[in-house]
Amino acid sequence: MMSQSSTLAQPPATRGVRVAHFLRNYYIYFVLVAVVALLSVANLDKFDLFERGNFLNEKSIINILRVSAPLLTLAGAFTLLMVSGYIDLSVGSTMSLSAVIYALLAINGVPFLAAFAITMVAGAGLGAFNGFLVVRLKITPVIATLITLSLFKGMALLLVQDGVSAIKSGGGQKMPGWFNSYGREGTLLNLPMAFWVAVAVTLVLVIAQNRTLLGKYAAATGGNPTAAKLSGINTGKIVILLYVIVGVSAALAGIARSSFMSLGDPLSGDGMELTAILVVLLGGTAFSGGEGRVLRSFVGALIIMALTVGMLTVVPAYYQTLVLGAVLLAAAASNHLISRKETAS
């Protein structure tokens, strides 16, 4: 028996494979450190968002974390959905629509918690609708959510109407004082509520991914749908639930952004779907599903935001998008190389 088993023993992982493994798990943190270091040595004198040429000061970091709140809120749920092999291109529109709903509620005198809760429920509904299209009507995810991208955005624009560009104070109506403070004013460690909500959402999703059936079934669904179904897993239910979670997260992201900007802008979520995809891919999530970690996407979001905000100063505006693309290309390439090394045993 012993001799027989030894023939099947896996070859001991070579050093290269072990290194690749380590890199896959931790590279995102190195990238974060590298980006922060790079921006710290760059000359930021000209820009007053950062005080006097030093990126690593409290004010600028708080600033970045503040504006990052929407993306940080969204990244985790988006990761889980992509792990299950699905995608939601309507997140930006869900954000916009939620922002408008939230602002409308606030400006019409609905108290904070009620407005907050109603908007979250609305987000869940939008997510469920996506899930319905994809799972029950069996529309390809990209197409279904492209449709709702347009649909939800149309609804947001309709809600604003009347020639104004956004829901905001003016014309006899005024935003309540709490509206702005949620996304802007420091509470704990000088960081606003919106940021702490993003952290809480991420924590919940990290636990969900590692400790619950949902996390495991999402990976199984994305990794091998047939095997998942043959194992008796109701993959449709899992996918709908994930769309709902993405919807709620997008609603929270919408609340964070509208609060930060003090208005309900029907275009505020535009382009968010692309940023979310980039963040999740940067975090090492496989586009084909099965693979990906919530926490790494969170870090990926921090990197993107640090770069975006940091570059406002160092890099001329018309180069910024290009630099962002280059960073992502590098990330994608190294990711590919690492996983190739890992499997080449």
Add this chain to the structure above:
Amino acid sequence: MTDQSQSPVLSVEALTKDYPGVRAVDDVSFSIESSTVHCLVGENGAGKSTLIKMLTGALQPTSGRMKVRGSAYEPGNPHDAREGGIATLFQELHVVDELTVLENLTLGMERSRFGFLVKSDLDDRVVQTLAAIEPSIDPSARVSSLSVAQKQIIEIARAASSGASVIIMDEPTAALSEREVARLFGVIRRLRETDVTVVYISHKLDEIFELGDAVTVLRDGKHIVTKPLSDVAGRSELIEMMIGRNVFQDYTPRTAVTNEAVLIARGLTNKLLKDVSFEINRGEIVGFYGLVGAGKTEIARALFGADKVSGSILFKGQKVGNSPKEAIAAGIALVPEERRTQGLFTSLTIRENIPVMNLKRLSNRGVFRSSVELEAADEYVGKLNIATSSIDKYAEKLSGGNQQKIVLAKCLFADADLLLLDEPTRGVDVGAKAEIYDIIRSMADEGNSVAVFSSELEEVLGICDRIFLLFDGSLETEVINGPDVDAAHILNVVTGGRGGAVQ
């Protein structure tokens, strides 16, 4: 059937399955004793797969009964079969690469409290099962880091730990190396010790003698015999039972065959092929016959330049084998095995499909001439007797046989001098089969050469002038077809019986 006092774990009685026009399984009765390895053998088309599909609930029998441990067993789908204690090891692996071994083993059976995973005795049991059948696999390893053979073992462990009393394995060694096969056999033997019954299907007769306790032979959908392997004298007896007195007739020596070699292949070698050399003459139909995985498709793809191999291929004195484009230009056409995915544009119409390999003929200095396309389509639809109401019908709407004729028409329109046909009649009904054979013969009679790559003995014996026998990537020998060709010898060679040199 046997006088053992032990009751059979699984039995079938007068089981019959009819397809339109053909009785695939015909009044089959036999039983399988508990805790044995029961082998199922038979030529292609003997009814093995149909029988298995009924056992696993994928197909419903036309008549007859199945029983598990004496009580009626009527699975409506594969899930019912699992509940009934019958698990199947599919050729396609159903494991999730991204999860760990343990996670895969418990997938769908996890214990949870409020949605949170909790550790359970199930985990321990599963680990024990795995350790019992293959102790070297680490339960915490990611499945993506395992080999195909190890993944297969995971599936077996999964079936065993889910309480399956019968595990059906359909050609489980097809994708395994020799060493891995030995491991798998170890696993199967340990399964038997834990009171699991294995139904083992394989074309490799050596495996059957090495592993099996009993064997059931099927031929032409009928049950021939079920008996302990210890009562089987040897390979030759088994082969005799498999082929019976079947006469593979309808081959008549053809006059168009010449001695002029059009294609000379020397020392073709790659991951699977081992130094394969042969010649194909003008006007000749040659057959490459062997089991799945013996190297047929690899040779076809190498000749067509679709895969790189070492060695040399000369076609009409010109070196080929670097790219399909070069092969087509030289006059070689390939009809791939997977015609729906590789040979046909199913979303195009018949008239658009026929000329695709030779679109130059349709154009006048780059200007497309639809009149030529129309003519060609009309011509070949008539010539090959393609049954369709219109040449504007989409290829996906046609039957398998007519689809195959369109693929052949493509090659004819391309003026190929050498046609490589990989499993040309797979999934084709009997009538269309005969027509396709006629087309092949007439193409060869016109001075073209045809190579047929097939795993059906009847097919190569029916149409080929010469047959190359393949086993495990080597060209073992060649056989000249004729009235006194020895089918038993051919079967012996392709199932690995070349005098002890194998494994």
